[in-house]
Every structure is written in C-alpha cells, then in structure tokens.
Amino acid sequence: MRPRLLVLACLLLAAPYGAAWAEDLVSGISQDTIQITSNYTGTDIVVFGAIERPQSVQGRNIVVVVRGPDHAITVRRRNRIAGVWINNDAARFEGMPAYYYLASTEPVARIAPQDALARYGIGLQNLKPSAIGSHHDPEPFRQAGIRHLQREALYVESPGSIDFLSETLFRTRVPVPASVTRGQYNVEVYLFRNGEVVSAQSTPFFVDATGLERRLFNMAHNAPLYYGLACVAMAMMLGWISAVLFRRPD
Secondary structure, eight states, rough: OHHHHHHHHHHHHHHHGSOTTOOOOEEESSSSSSEETTTOOOOOEEEEEEEEEEOTTTTTEEEEEEOOOOOEEEEEEEEEEEEEEEEEEEEEEEESSEEEEEEESSOOHHHHHHHHHHHTSSSSGGOOOOOEEEEOOSSSHHHHHHHHHTTTSSEEEEEEEOEESSSSSEEEHHHHHHHSSSSEEEEEEEETTTTEEEEEEEHHHHHHHHEEEHHHHHHHHHHHHHHHHHHHHHHHHHHHHHHHTTTOOO
16 A cells, blocks of 8 residues: 555544544545546536534645556656657656545645645645656656646646635535546545644545446457457548549549
C-alpha cells in the first residue's frame, strides 16, 4: 500500500476513537459508475458532504481530491540536432494518477503547511511517483509532464470551488472529461482545522465502457493479434468500397 493511502487509512480508523465531540466528516458522490459510450463527451459528478458536531468556521477548510488509476508517464525531451528535432532524453514515472482533480475552499498553500500537504499527496506539486527511471535529474521532466496533463485538463486545481449550502453542508462539481481512462477512481474528502486533518473519507467510483466500445476494448487487450488483423481487413474493405463508389468512368 502506498504511504499516502496508509496514512489516510490510519486516520479513518483512528477517527471513531477520538474525542467524543470532535468534528467529523460524512461525504458521498452522486454516482458510483460512469459508462463510456461512443457519444460520451464528458460529465460531472457531485461530491457532497456534511460536518458533524461543527465548531467555529474560523480555521476550517474542506479539500476534495479525485485521483484516477495509477499508470506510467514517460516524458521525453526534444533537442534540435543538425537542424532536426529528435528525442534524445526521457524519464519514466511509475504510479502517477491518470487523472487528478483538486477542489478546495481556498488555495491549499493557505490551508495547511507543506509537510501536511505532502503527507496526503494534496496538490499537483506533491504528486510523487512510486518509481523513477531517468539518467539525469528527473524533476524537470516531472514538472513538464504535469504541465502537459494540465493543458489536457487531466490535472486540475480549482481553489474556491466548494460551495457551502449551510454552515455544515457543502458540495462541489467534479468534471470527468471524455479523455479519462477506464478504471477505479477515488474521491478523498479532507476536513482541515487550523492546518491539520481532523477527519477524512474516501469513496471509490468506476469509469467503464459499455456496448460496442467495451467489446472492442476487451478484444484489443485480450486478443491484440486478431484485433490488428481485423482492423487491417476493415481498412482494406473500406478502401475497396471507396474505390468502387468513386471510380471515374473511362
């Protein structure tokens, strides 16, 4: 288990044994499964929650983090050599989330000190890979990879996007773009009090394909040879049909 998940699990287990009147957090999501079809263009999920036994609103903050499936990211550096742009260096980062969205009541740098944010992996700058493959300093490559995913709207920080419906009820909308990958995602909700996490909750949801898209995905991964041959045969057939339909008369 990764250190961040271990810390969160310990916090969740310890919460019921805390002070009898300590603040506690209850949260949920609007849907636990998102089905991707051929016309899927993205959707939103609503993360909502309530604070039990609330104390003063001063010094209290909510942070919502949505993380996608961990995967490997390869970042390459291009240099111009003899007038030609070529890839001459690269770094590979294992265990980085494919999707990361952070919503908070205010910028996270104002919510908690850096060591607390790093402990829970809160904030783009605190996303650390489980393994690194690089011949040089990997940090510039990691930063470049984060910037690229930000441009693709797969890594997002949205401070101030949590709405309080009352003193204790809150909600936020989390976009799930069309380019997300299949797999399990985790919604983590943190209650901060004066820079410390006093309660946290984690809820999974799943992104999956359905119908023809699911069958094609399964075939591509389970029988890649037959999938490739089928694609080649289909391309040849479409090319032949196009040639017949658009053939000019002699």
